[in-house]
Amino acid sequence: MVGALLTREGLEALLAYLDTDRDRAGEKYEEIRHRLMKLFECRGIVPSEEPADETIDRVARRLAEGEQIRAASPAAYFYGVARNVLRERWALQRERREGPTPGQLPAGPGPEVAAEIEDAEHRSACLEKCLATLPAETLRLVVDYYRQGGGASKILGRKALAATLGISTNALWVRAHRARSRLERCVRECLDRRVASKRPPAPLEDEGEPRP
Numbered sequence: 001m002v003g004a005l006l007t008r009e010g011l012e013a014l015l016a017y018l019d020t021d022r023d024r025a026g027e028k029y030e031e032i033r034h035r036l037m038k039l040f041e042c043r044g045i046v047p048s049e050e051p052a053d054e055t056i057d058r059v060a061r062r063l064a065e066g067e068q069i070r071a072a073s074p075a076a077y078f079y080g081v082a083r084n085v086l087r088e089r090w091a092l093q094r095e096r097r098e099g100p101t102p103g104q105l106p107a108g109p110g111p112e113v114a115a116e117i118e119d120a121e122h123r124s125a126c127l128e129k130c131l132a133t134l135p136a137e138t139l140r141l142v143v144d145y146y147r148q149g150g151g152a153s154k155i156l157g158r159k160a161l162a163a164t165l166g167i168s169t170n171a172l173w174v175r176a177h178r179a180r181s182r183l184e185r186c187v188r189e190c191l192d193r194r195v196a197s198k199r200p201p202a203p204l205e206d207e208g209e210p211r212p
Helices: 008-018 022-042 049-064 074-098 111-133 136-146 151-165 169-198
Strands: none
Touching: 008 022, 008 049, 008 169, 022 049, 022 074, 022 169, 049 074, 111 169, 136 151, 136 169, 151 169
């Protein structure tokens, strides 16, 4: 669920790009996400939710940074970004499938791999810590919203969830994404604190020669 960290600024820029009407923007978002998932599924990338969200997050980040998109349609631009994500996933799959040659087998994980493992473990710890800070009602909403399956079952499941809460599907979408933004911000701050803790202490200022 938490990958490239979709910020509130990115989400707002994305919705404004998709449509000036908030309800239609939410509908277009869901439609594009569903099509991206199908794109990745048809090309052998499963599960498809993560690469689809990564594609959307990249577009949102570019929009938040002020990039002007001049594609014929939003979908065309998303597909262009998705092709880059697809090539990266294929390369990763090929590397995992082929692996290193016998003469290149390392005795153990190198420093880069060890650092990646450590980062992944810390990210997981941050996520668990941040999930614990969510109110019980918000946590249930996030879990119920994002555990829905794909395609028609996901749409029906979210409609049922909205009906249970007595709100519209668009209001449900807004609530879920606000909760996700809060969660991502918490994780990002947790990771930033880790980076700050690893920095060497600042050198003491030179106070000059002692006075006689």
